[in-house]
Amino acid sequence: MSTEEKIETAENKPLDFIREIVANHIKENKYPDGIVTRFPPEPNGYLHIGHAKAICLDFGVAEETNGICHLRMDDTNPTKENMEYVQSIIDDVKWLGFDPSHLYYASDYFEQMYQCAEKLIEKKLAYVCELTPEEFEEYRGNSERPGTEPPGRANSVEYNLDLFRRMRAGEFEDGAKVLRARIDMTSPNIHMRDPVLYRIRRIDHFRQGNKWCIYPMYDFAHCLEDAFEGVTHSFCTLEFEIHRPLYDWVLNNLDFPNPPHQYEFSRLNLSHTVMSKRKLLQLVKEKHVRNWDDPRMPTVCGMRRRGVPASALRNFVKGLGITKFNGLTDVALFEYAIREELNKTSSRYLGVLNPLKVTITNMPDDFCDELDAVNNPEDPSAGSRKIPFSKELYIDRNDFMIEPPKGYFRLSPGKEVRLRYGYFIKCEDYVTDENGEVIELKCTYDPETRGGNAPDGRKVKGTIHWVSAKHCVEAEVRLYDRLFTVEQPGMGDEDFLTQMNPDSEIISTCLIEPALANAKAGDRVQFERVGYFCCDPDSTAEKLVFNRTVSLKDSWAKKK
Numbered sequence: 001m002s003t004e005e006k007i008e009t010a011e012n013k014p015l016d017f018i019r020e021i022v023a024n025h026i027k028e029n030k031y032p033d034g035i036v037t038r039f040p041p042e043p044n045g046y047l048h049i050g051h052a053k054a055i056c057l058d059f060g061v062a063e064e065t066n067g068i069c070h071l072r073m074d075d076t077n078p079t080k081e082n083m084e085y086v087q088s089i090i091d092d093v094k095w096l097g098f099d100p101s102h103l104y105y106a107s108d109y110f111e112q113m114y115q116c117a118e119k120l121i122e123k124k125l126a127y128v129c130e131l132t133p134e135e136f137e138e139y140r141g142n143s144e145r146p147g148t149e150p151p152g153r154a155n156s157v158e159y160n161l162d163l164f165r166r167m168r169a170g171e172f173e174d175g176a177k178v179l180r181a182r183i184d185m186t187s188p189n190i191h192m193r194d195p196v197l198y199r200i201r202r203i204d205h206f207r208q209g210n211k212w213c214i215y216p217m218y219d220f221a222h223c224l225e226d227a228f229e230g231v232t233h234s235f236c237t238l239e240f241e242i243h244r245p246l247y248d249w250v251l252n253n254l255d256f257p258n259p260p261h262q263y264e265f266s267r268l269n270l271s272h273t274v275m276s277k278r279k280l281l282q283l284v285k286e287k288h289v290r291n292w293d294d295p296r297m298p299t300v301c302g303m304r305r306r307g308v309p310a311s312a313l314r315n316f317v318k319g320l321g322i323t324k325f326n327g328l329t330d331v332a333l334f335e336y337a338i339r340e341e342l343n344k345t346s347s348r349y350l351g352v353l354n355p356l357k358v359t360i361t362n363m364p365d366d367f368c369d370e371l372d373a374v375n376n377p378e379d380p381s382a383g384s385r386k387i388p389f390s391k392e393l394y395i396d397r398n399d400f401m402i403e404p405p406k407g408y409f410r411l412s413p414g415k416e417v418r419l420r421y422g423y424f425i426k427c428e429d430y431v432t433d434e435n436g437e438v439i440e441l442k443c444t445y446d447p448e449t450r451g452g453n454a455p456d457g458r459k460v461k462g463t464i465h466w467v468s469a470k471h472c473v474e475a476e477v478r479l480y481d482r483l484f485t486v487e488q489p490g491m492g493d494e495d496f497l498t499q500m501n502p503d504s505e506i507i508s509t510c511l512i513e514p515a516l517a518n519a520k521a522g523d524r525v526q527f528e529r530v531g532y533f534c535c536d537p538d539s540t541a542e543k544l545v546f547n548r549t550v551s552l553k554d555s556w557a558k559k560k
C-alpha cells in the first residue's frame with residue numbers, strides 16, 4: 001500500500017463499521033499490546049478475488065493501526081490440502097502488497113487443541129458420542145424440532161477421557177466415535193446442539209504425516225487458533241455469524257483472558273464468474289481453462305497473469321467497502337477499476353489485430369522516417385520512443401470501408417485520415433481478391449503533415465493506428481472475455497459448465513511496433529484503440545504472447 005493510501009485511511013474517519021469498532025477499541029485502550037488480525041485460508045485451492053477482499057480487510061486494518069496480521073494456514077482438514085497451495089497463498093498475499101511474514105499453521109496447534117479438548121472433558125463440557133450418522137441426525141433434531149439428549153451424554157469424566165485417549169491412539173475405526181461439546185440439545189441454534197469437536201480420520205496430513213488420526217472441527221479449531229496467537233479481531237464472512245456463539249462458548253469455557261472476538265462482513269460475489277473452490281478446481285481439473293492462473297479465472301494468480309495491477313484490485317475492493325449486506329457486484333465495476341489504473345500506468349503502443357496492407361504510392365521504396373511518440377501521456381517519466389514509418393504499412397481492417405456510413409471518419413476511397421504520430425494519408429484506390437475481399441489499399445501521404453497537422457489548416461476527423469510492414473513484429477494475442485455468459489453461473493438447476501462463454505478466449509495474431517520486440521512477461525501496455533494487454537509468461541524469444549487484460553470500453557454494456 002502506498003503511503004498516500006495509508007494516510008488517507010488513517011486520517012479520515014473510519015471507512016466502515018469494522019474499522020469503526022477497531023478505532024473505538026484503540027481509543028479505549030482495550031488491547032494495550034496492539035491490534036492483531038489474521039487471514040486464515042485453508043490451503044485447499046488458490047486464492048480468488050473474494051479472498052482478496054478479506055486480505056485487504058485483515059492486513060489493511062492491521063497496517064492502518066500499526067498492528068500485525070497473521071497469515072495462518074487453516075490446515076486442520078487434511079483431505080485436500082497441500083504445499084503447492086500454501087506457496088501460492090504466500091505469493092498472492094505478497095503480490096497484493098501485504099507482508100506474509102507472520103506465517104502460522106493451524107496444524108502446529110494440534111497438541112494444544114487436544115489438551116483443550118481434554119480440559120473440556122474434565123469440566124464435563126465434552127463427551128464421546130458413539131451414534132451412527134443416522135442416529136446423530138435423529139437426535140440433533142432440526143429447525144422445527146428440538147434435539148434430544150443422546151445416550152452417553154451423562155458418562156463420567158474418566159470414561160470419556162479414556163475413550164478420547166483411545167480415539168487418539170487409533171483404537172477405533174474412522175467415524176466410529178466423535179467428541180462432542182456438551183451444550184444444549186434444545187438450542188434454537190443448531191450449531192449449539194452438542195456440536196462435534198473431533199472426528200476420527202485416518203488420512204496423512206501434509207505437514208504432520210500420520211501423527212494424528214483424529215482431527216478437530218473448524219468451529220473448535222478456529223477460535224483456539226485465534227486465541228493461541230493473541231488475535232484481537234477475527235474477521236470473517238457473514239455465514240459464520242451463526243457460529244459465533246460457539247466461538248465464544250469454547251473460549252469462555254477454556255478461560256482465555258481477553259479472548260479474541262469474531263466480526264462478520266458480507267462476502268464479495270462477483271457477476272459472470274464462480275468463486276467456489278470446488279467449481280474452480282473442477283474448471284482446472286477438467287481443463288476448461290489452462291490452469292489455476294488462467295487469465296480468465298477469478299483467482300489472484302489468474303488476474304496477475306491477465307495483467308490486472310495489484311493496485312487496481314485493492315482500489316476495487318476498497319471502493320466496495322465493508323458492510324453486512326450480501327449482494328452481487330457487477331464485474332463491469334471491476335473492469336472499470338482496472339481501466340482506471342491501467343490508463344494511468346501503461347505505456348501506449350501501436351498494434352494491429354486485423355491487418356490490412358496499405359501501400360503509400362508516392363513514397364520511394366527505401367524511404368523510412370522515425371516518428372516521435374510519447375510513451376504515456378499520463379506519465380512523463382515513461383519516456384518516449386521512435387516509430388519507423390515506411391512505404392508499406394498495416395492498418396486495421398475495421399478502419400476501412402468501401403461505402404462508409406455517415407459519420408464514419410476513418411478511411412474510405414477518396415478520404416483522408418491521420419496516422420497516429422504520423423502523416424495524413426488519403427485512400428486513392430483499393431485492390432480486391434477473387435472473392436471481392438479488400439486485400440490492399442493504395443494511398444498517398446502528404447509529406448507536409450508530419451507530426452499530424454496540415455500547414456494549410458485542413459482538418460481530418462479520424463486518427464487510426466498502424467505499423468510499418470517491414471519493421472513490425474508478429475505476436476500472439478489472447479483476447480480474453482468473461483468466462484461465463486450469465487451473471488450467476490450455476491444458479492438454480494443450471495450446470496455452470498453449460499454457461500461458459502465459448503468466446504472467453506480467442507487466440508489471434510497482432511502486428512506490433514518494434515519497440516515492443518523485447519517485452520518481458522508481466523509488462524503491461526495499451527495497444528492504442530485496441531485495449532490493455534500484458535505480456536504472458538508463455539512468451540519466448542521467437543514468439544511474444546500478449547493477454548488482453550481488458551478492452552478500452554465496456555463492450556458488454558452495449559450488448560445489454
Ligand code: ATP
Nearest residue numbers: 040041042050051053054235236237267268269277
Ligand atoms: P471453503 O471454506 O469452501 O474451502 P472459502 O472460500 O471459505 O472456501 P477459506 O480458505 O476458508 O475459503 O477462506 C479464507 C478467508 O477468506 C475466510 O476468512 C473467508 O471468510 C474469506 N473469504 C472467502 N471467500 C470470500 C469472499 N467471496 N468474500 C470475502 N471473503 C471471503
Ligand code: MG
Nearest residue numbers: 040041042074
Ligand atoms: Mg472457509
